Amino acid sequence: MVKKIWKYLQVTLLTILLSISSLSVLPVAALDEVKDDTDLSKLELYQFTLTQENMEIVSQSASVVKDIVDPNGSWKQATVFSLKVDKNNTAETFNEPLKLKFSNAGTLYGKNVDVFVTVNKVNTTLLARNSEYNDPNKTVLPFLTVDENWGTKSIQIMDYIYPTHPNITHNLEGAYAFDADVTTEFKYQDGTPCDIKMVMLPSDIDVVKGSRKETFSIYDMNNSVDKIVMNNANYLTRTTNGDKTTWEPSDGRGTSGDAEYNASGFAVRSTDNKMHFEYTTTAICGGLFGFFAEAKAPEPTKQVDKAEVPAKIGEELTYTTEYTIPTPGKNVIGSLSKMSMTDEFDERLDFQSATVKLAGQTLTENDDYTVEKNGQKVTVHIDKKHLGKANSGKKFEIVFKVKTNEKIVDNGTVIKNKVTQTVDNVITPSNEVETKVLYNKTHEFIxxxxxxxxxxxVKVLLPDDVHNIPNGTTVTPDTPKGNVTKVSVPEGNWVFRGYDKQQEVINNKDAHFIGVWVIEPYETPVKDVAFAADPTTSIDNKPVKPGDELEYSIKFKNTTTSQRDVTMTDIIPENTTYVEGSASPTGTYDAVTRTLTLEKTGLAADAEVVFRFKVKVNEDANSVVIENTATVKSGDNTFTTNTTKNPTPTPPLKDVHEEGKLDTSINNRPVSAGQILTYTISYRNTTGEKRTVIVSDTIPAHTQYIDGTANEAGVYNPTTKTLQWQKVDLEAGDVVTFQFNVKVDADVDGEVIENHADVDDGINRYVTNTTKNPTPKKVTPKTSDTMNVWLYACVLLSTLVVGMIVLQKRFLMHFNSDKK
Structure with a gap:
């Protein structure tokens, strides 16, 4: 069981290792290698300029010596970089000895290009201890020369100095060879990523010296090289050692002329803007290296049908691109394997269609070409059958149709467009075309x-929109149509107050101005009143008195925008009488209705009219307020004026009372001898302003003033029997009551006691009403009247009896007191 598990693990581990190994050798991009009859000596590529004039030393190690070869004979000046070798060593390594920059080496796609040459490493090898080696004055080994003695616009990597150099004597020749590890790179001066594919033409690789061969090597070829083109006559052999691929001559036959390119040379294009290579010398050997690009084949041209487009959705643009099929072996290093045209449209544009023509003939989609759409990027791939040499130099035309989308409304920057031609992996952009986005100036009224x-x-006065204004333009709002800024309607005048801003810069959107209108009520007519003798001084709310002649004025301004007929109607106020013939402008007066009607025809806009008339205050107009209001009709509008008010005076009131009974008047009632009377004078200030009031009152006959009874600091003059008061600063509308007491004389006999006062408020002088109080008349008996005699006798007798009784009581009281 354990053996089976171990065997299974072994198989699994082996599988994983093989997978990793296979992945590690997969190229990033497919390398295209071509060997055909292409004559590489006839290539017409764009060569970048590497000369002493545009050369700059970026870095130079201490082991490097720079020498200038002076011009001599037919030889031009040369700059030579050499290494200080240690003759005690047969081999040495010099790391990062030199880095050069060639500024403004070329211009592609409208951009300036700099070329950088970095010598990463030089390994030197002693091959012969010859006389040069043995000469103690010979101490440096040349490894890089910049001049135009061998070729133009190129550098030379060589182990000797090619031109004669009488002024330089410390260089070694024939003793040392070297291997130079070099990286070259294109860079745009503006700092943007460089998309130029570097092309090199290593050539004349044919020197063999003993066991030492001249070689050219490329590092990481499968990933760094896009295409290699060789002529069928090429006899170089290729070997690979690690990540380095090397070409070397199979023998030392030597080459010259076209064979230097076709037999002992080739063309190589990098996948990017760099090339990492190595060159090996043999002692008295060198190579000429120029740096090229295929991009100078006829560049594609781009046109757009509209230089300006409004910022609206659905506007159509047509882009037309023309490009020429490159000629293999001339504009490009080899036959074409693929070609496409890519257009990346602005985000504000939506692709609609593409039409492709070749030499004037319309091609068929999906047969002659295909269209690939990826977001805003649209690529037309040309079928390979059209890429043969037979079509070299013919023109393709592609017409792209697009429409603006909703993003155009919020983005007014210039729409820029260019197309990119890709031949194999060489990218060549076209010229750039521009379409300005145009915006509108709009208005709104609120x-x-x-x-x-x-x-x-008001709405019909809104200015028209203004179209096709370029982005960045400063615009100002337009006035309402016809420069009308006031519109009259029954409610009043709509008045234009202006826009929300005075100007606006078109900044990726329409300029929009908001105008504000407000309604202002018409000016109402103004009513005023003055004394006829002084018609310019208003007496509104001021007192008038009977007999005063007043002049009324009604001022009206036509604040509409057109001529109007104006009618003023006024009802003559109560307690006044109209003064015939006093009205202007002329009109009519209806005495029955007391109505005055005046007219003004054709009153112009903003003009004024003043209606006037006079009245006389009636004699009985006391304690009333004379009020007057007029009505004015102008066109369809009717206005009511303010109301003027003129109070007539309230006369002071004189009254008489029993002492201590001020709430009861005894005016016109009888009084008796010895009775105390209280007189009052009540005054109300109806002048409309603060006044000082003076009151005088003469004590009535048949009475005597009781000292100290006058209030309000009244002063009594016994000589004139006159009381006088002065009330200072009595406020308008306030009431003051003056009072005093008198005693009726004992001898009054049927007289009527009369009293009045004089009041002066500085404006009006009043004599108050007169109070009247009759006194009883004395009765005197007649001697012939018997009844009267008996009456008086009875009275006398009764008096005697009463007197005797009183005397008797007093005597008894005195007697009893003494007895005790």
Missing amino acids: SGTPGKELPTE
């Missing part, structure tokens, strides 16, 4: 008066 809706007369 009511600024709560509970009130805008009438149609």
Whole structure:
């Protein structure tokens, strides 16, 4: 049982290990290797420029020496980098000796490209202790040269100095060979990821010196290389050691001319923008290395049918792309295996259809091409049958139709588009086209008066929308149509108060302005009253007195937006009499109804009219308030004015009372001799303002003033028998009562006691009413009257009897007192 379990575990473990092993050798991308009759010497690729002028040393180790070869004869200047070798060692390793940057080496897809050359490692090998080796002045081994003596725009990795160099004498030749591990890389200057596929043309790999061969190697070829193209004449042999694949000559036959590319060379394209390779020399050997891209084959061109599109859903755009089929062995390094055109549309666009033509002939979907849609990315894959050499140089045309979607409403940035042509794995973008998104300027009117809706007369003034405004534009609102900012309706005037903002920048959306209207009631007519003698000074709410002539005015302003006929109607107030002929403008007066009607025709908008007329206060107008209100009709509107009020004076009241009985008047009642009377003068301030009141009262005949009985600090003048009061600052509407006492004379005999007072409030002078109190008349008997004689006799006798009784009582009281 244990053996079976162990055997099962062994099988399982082996299976897992084999699976891991198989996974580890799977390439990330399929490597395309082509060997055909392609003449690699005829390639017309885009070469990046590597010269001394655009070279910059990024890093240089202490073991590296830089020399400049001076121009001499036909030789041009050269820059040579050499290693300081230790002659005591047969082999040395120099790590990271040099890194170079070649700025502005080229421009692709509208972007500047820099090329970086990094020498990761150089392993040197001593091959011969020759005279150079033995010369103590020869101490450095050249390994990289930048010049244009051998080729152009290239670098040379070689173990000697190619041009004659009389000014440089410390270099070694023929003694050492080396292996140079190098990485080259394209970078966009703007920092964006570089999508250029690097192409190299290693050539003239043909030197054999003893057991040492010139070689070219690529690291991790299955993952780092996309395509290798060789001519059928190629005789190089390939070996793989770990992650390094090496090409070397099978013999030392040597090559020249086209054979350097076709027999002892090949073309290789990387999967990305880098190449990691190794070059081996043989002592007196070197290679010329340039760096290329296939992307300069005719670039695809892009057009759009509209330079501007409104920010509305469903707007159609048409994109047209033209691109040329590259020529193998010229624009690209080998025959075409696949080709596609990819367009990634803006998120605001929805793909509708694609039409493909080749050399003017419309192709059939799913036969000549297929359309792959992945989100916003649409790719047209051309069938391989159209990629042969026979179609080289012919033009494809693809027409994409798209429509704007709901996202266009909220995003007004420019719609940009370009298409990308992919030949094998080489990506070439087209030019970029732009479509500006256009927006609208819109308006809205709202009511600024709560509970009130805008009438149609206002709504029709809303400005029209303005279309096709580019994003980023500053716009201002339009005034209401016709510049009308006030609209008259029966309720009043709708007045335009303005917009919620003065301007707005179109920022990915329409500019929307909200205008506010409020309703303002019409100005009501104003009624006023003045004395006719001074018509400019208002006396509204001020007292008037009988006989005063008053002038009434009614001011009306036509605050509508049109001419109006105006009629004023006024009922003449009670307690007054209309003054004939005093009205203006002219009108009619109906004496029966006491109604005055005045008219003003054709009163212009914002114009004023003042209606006037006069009245006279009736003589009996006391203690009344004269009130007046007018009615004004303007068009369909009727207004009631304010009411003016003018109180007429309330005369002071004089009254007389029994002493201590102020609540009962005895005016016009008889009084007797010696009776004490209380007089009162009551005054109410009806002037409408604070006043000082002076009251004078002459003590009536047949009476005597009782000192100290006058209230309110009244002062008595015995000479004139006059009382006087002064009440200071009596408030409007307040009442004050002055009082004093008198005693009726003993000798009154039928006289009538009369009294009045004089009151002065600074505006009005009053003489109060007069109180009257009759006194009884004395009776005198006649001597011829017998009855009267007997009457008086009886009275006298009764008096004597009473007197005697009183005297008797007093005598008895005195006697009894003495006796005790």
